[in-house]
Amino acid sequence: xxxxxxxxxxxxxxxxxxxxxxxxxxxxxxxxxxxxxxxxxxxxxxxxxxxxxxxxxxxxxxxxxxxxxxxxxxxxxxxxxxxxxxxxxxxxxxxxxxxxxxxxxxxxxxxxxxxxxxxxxxxxxxxxxxxxxxxxxxxxxxxxxxxxxxxxxxxxxxxxxx
Numbered sequence: 001x002x003x004x005x006x007x008x009x010x011x012x013x014x015x016x017x018x019x020x021x022x023x024x025x026x027x028x029x030x031x032x033x034x035x036x037x038x039x040x041x042x043x044x045x046x047x048x049x050x051x052x053x054x055x056x057x058x059x060x061x062x063x064x065x066x067x068x069x070x071x072x073x074x075x076x077x078x079x080x081x082x083x084x085x086x087x088x089x090x091x092x093x094x095x096x097x098x099x100x101x102x103x104x105x106x107x108x109x110x111x112x113x114x115x116x117x118x119x120x121x122x123x124x125x126x127x128x129x130x131x132x133x134x135x136x137x138x139x140x141x142x143x144x145x146x147x148x149x150x151x152x153x154x155x156x157x158x159x160x161x162x
Contacts, residue, residue, distance in 0.1 A: 009091070017086070018087045020086065024079065024080040024084075027076070028076065028077075028111060028115055029115075033122070037124035038069060039124050046061055073138065077136070078139055080108055080139070081107075081138070081143055082104075082142050084103070084104035085101055085143060101143050104139070108135065108136065108139040109135070112136065115135075116128060116131055
């Protein structure tokens, strides 16, 4: 059976496959600057929070702000991992889902590590190994949710082995 995965890949196929990965990396690179340090995001995020949920004390805001930023790590890197997974799935039709997933996790971990190393050189940022672990947990969780979604919603997903 000749599926679209066995056909030659055109330039537009490669762009469709890898453009989301490039956008994800660009977003991470942008957020890794000193302009997105906790000292600069606190004000705007607090304004949004207080307009949605009401006033909050300074002490409580510190904790909320911390959790918002960590949730951003978890979710953002989870989405980047899904972009990697999609690109690998589209690019290497002979790979299994597990192989693509492992490579996507590795790529996400490398980006997360590079991001944290870069942040150690910025005056208002810190590079933390635990953030890399959090980022990888987000990547694993998003891939697991996606895998379960595929298993529950499709009988023979793209006719490729899992």
